Amino acid sequence: MKILVCISKTPDTTAKIAFTDNNTKFDTNGVQWIINPYDEWYALVRAIELKEADAATSIHLVTVGGADAEPIIRKALALGGDEAIRVNADSHDSFFIASQIAAIAKDGNYDLVLAGKETIDYNGSSIGGMVAELLDLPFISLATKLDVAGAQATIVREIEGGEETCEAALPLVISCQKGMAEARIPNMRGIMAARTKPLKVVEPVAAESLTSVAGFALPPAKAGVKLVDPENVDELVRLLHEEAKAI
Amino acid sequence: MSVLIFIDQVDGHVKKASLEALTFGADVAAQTGTTAEAVIIGTVNDDLVDLGKYGVKKIHQVSGNGFNQFDSQVYVNAIAQVATATGATVLVFSNNVNGKALAPRLSAKLKAGLVSGAVALPETSNGFIVKKNVFSGKAFANIAVNTAVKIIALSPNAYKTTAIDGKAEVVSFQAEAATPKVKIVSVNKASGEVPLTEAEIVVSAGRGLKGPENWGVVEELAKLLHAATACSRPVADAHWRPHNEHVGQTGIAIAPNLYIAIGISGAIQHLAGVNRSKVIVVINKDPEAPFFKAADYGIVGDAFEVMPKFIAAVKKLKGVA
């Protein structure tokens, strides 16, 4: 089986969010970059588990990003990807990114394309569905479990107010979230091996950008907490009812 | 020309998030001088005509064989047919579970720019710019949509529904059905409970409650307030509570009117999932807990002492014994 895992780079979850250039650019000063948690903990680690269960599986990674995405893709290789492709383009348009991933996926004839549920910076939750449409494949969104037997996959996915189990024949595009796998840490052997694993850089295919970022804004600061005496919880309920009108 | 809103239904009932999408779509239609129409797939028990009170003029109902279960490929095919037939220039979805499966597919199919997680009406004085959540609720981005047809997936709980006088005309739409490639084998739904992403009020607790046996007060308060229950990640990881209650960066992101956090420290990854709540109440015995910085109301105190009093006070307010 051939699996393609989509890897994106995001600021560390504790990064300070600030903007520069008249609020049109994210301030990357001092920001630590990580593999987007959904891509790492769920999509990639589940792919590794599937490979551990069936050695004939190969895992390729794809990232659409500039040279600054390489440490991230190396880390993903250290966790267990076999080889990686970086599409040399910096874009925040989901359709452009999806078009790049779809082109790679078409070329490589993958059985599974795994993406994260969403990136934690732009929160698009769009790439998986777009790639599926571009490849004319079924899209199983928000998957929490994935098993493969032969050419058939069984997936549990989130639905409104619960979950459902479904089956579909490969090839498939799946977006992954919590439940798929447990987080892992790369070991020394993996880190050493990652240095020599192939990382191919390709130029982007021609594709349209449908959207662009016009600017950013920070939410207004909170007025500050109103503390209520623990001996007077009635007062809290009164405030919630009369002042906040929340209950 | 029209604004076309996708009405999401589960088990024959229209979702609250879709009522928000309808109101939003009707307002976009008013703003752009077009009419609001809607599409719904499958059979429904609710009175569709009545949805006119959210401003929608005409509802296209797609039903019949091939449309009895959710399938993103089949649905998107049908929605695209309705969009073409109605000359839709703006399509509106809720950015809920089904919206996240449909809107991106449709965006790629129609080459229509998508803004997911939108929180406000588009700015149309100079182009078409939509404000959305980014950085897990820590900031907003203004996204310019540069295509003739636009798609907006509206963040749940971000837009208030308003009801006016009005009836919708319901017409059946004969869509060509694609063959589903995904087979649903079983469905497992928590029944009777308020779904977390739809709840107006959420009562949530963390490691400060010490163990699963102490969740009685959380459930009791939630029940009194018709609230959903949630928890921090370590609580779900330790299997004190089910995984679908875990909120935060790696769990579910919610935006209720009221979020009550009991014995949760307020780590940045937790806040990322809840900081869009309108009002936040924090109960924590540590006055230095970071959560107080994000809170509107707080009690510095021991949850085991505060919660019984909280419950008694709510009972008094609601007039229950």
Ligand SMILES: Cc1cc2nc3c(=O)[nH]c(=O)nc-3n(C[C@H](O)[C@H](O)[C@H](O)COP(=O)(O)OP(=O)(O)OC[C@H]3O[C@@H](n4cnc5c(N)ncnc54)[C@H](O)[C@@H]3O)c2cc1C
């Ligand atoms: C990449 C990443 C992603 C993460 N994603 C998430 C996520 O999605 N969601 C999430 O929740 N966490 C997430 N975390 C974990 C997060 O960093 C915190 O560790 C976690 O939120 C802490 O949970 P807690 O507040 O329940 O526990 P603790 O941090 O242990 O806090 C317990 C709190 O209870 C208080 N307390 C104790 N006893 C009492 C009492 N009797 N009465 C009142 N208060 C009491 C304490 O003062 C303390 O503030 C993530 C971490 C990482 C690194």
Ligand SMILES: Nc1ncnc2c1ncn2[C@@H]1O[C@H](COP(=O)(O)O)[C@@H](O)[C@H]1O
């Ligand atoms: N630049 C990128 N390169 C490769 N994969 C990406 C990129 N951006 C997003 N993805 C994948 O698509 C998923 C959803 O991203 P998004 O739709 O942007 O929220 C992510 O979790 C990644 O798996």
